[in-house]
Amino acid sequence: MKCLSACLLTVLLLAACSEPGPALLVEGLQVTAPLPGRAVSTAYMSISNSSTAPIVIEKFTSPEFARVEIHRTSLVDGVASMSRLESLAIPANDQVTLASGGLHLMLLEPEKGLIPGQTVTLELHFNGGGLLIINAPLASRQPTTGGEV
Numbered sequence: 106m107k108c109l110s111a112c113l114l115t116v117l118l119l120a121a122c123s124e125p126g127p128a129l130l131v132e133g134l135q136v137t138a139p140l141p142g143r144a145v146s147t148a149y150m151s152i153s154n155s156s157t158a159p160i161v162i163e164k165f166t167s168p169e170f171a172r173v174e175i176h177r178t179s180l181v182d183g184v185a186s187m188s189r190l191e192s193l194a195i196p197a198n199d200q201v202t203l204a205s206g207g208l209h210l211m212l213l214e215p216e217k218g219l220i221p222g223q224t225v226t227l228e229l230h231f232n233g234g235g236l237l238i239i240n241a242p243l244a245s246r247q248p249t250t251g252g253e254v
């Protein structure tokens with residue numbers, strides 16, 4: 106009986122792995138360095154889903170940051186405010202863009218000594234135990250352009 110369930114598990118794992126090609130694609134990842142005196146970075150990118158089912162990114166993590174949050178900036182009566190999302194859904198055969206003034210990631214509590222030019226890794230954990238790992242060099246940010254996230 107023990108063997109049967111072990112074999113069944115193997116078959117299920119193989120089935121999960123035999124999906125044709127990677128359905129999630131991240132393009133234009135841009136991670137900006139924290140403003141002087143602030144321990145917060147922002148990340149922008151566009152994420153596309155080439156499969157026929159929606160993909161839910163349950164969380165983002167980064168080895169270089171203690172926490173990564175999904176935020177949405179919206180204008181309410183002319184005032185920008187940020188709300189935090191628990192997950193990020195990418196509709197089937199569609200694309201979601203994280204950009205200034207809209208959806209974005211906030212990367213909090215960077216490791217000590219993180220400097221512009223250094224490679225930052227971002228891990229996307231999506232439904233069904235999927236993991237996509239991407240990276241980009243940390244871009245420097247001018248304090249004068251840093252207000253908008």
Ligand SMILES: [Cu+2]
Binds near residue numbers: 177187209210211
């Ligand atoms: Cu934010």
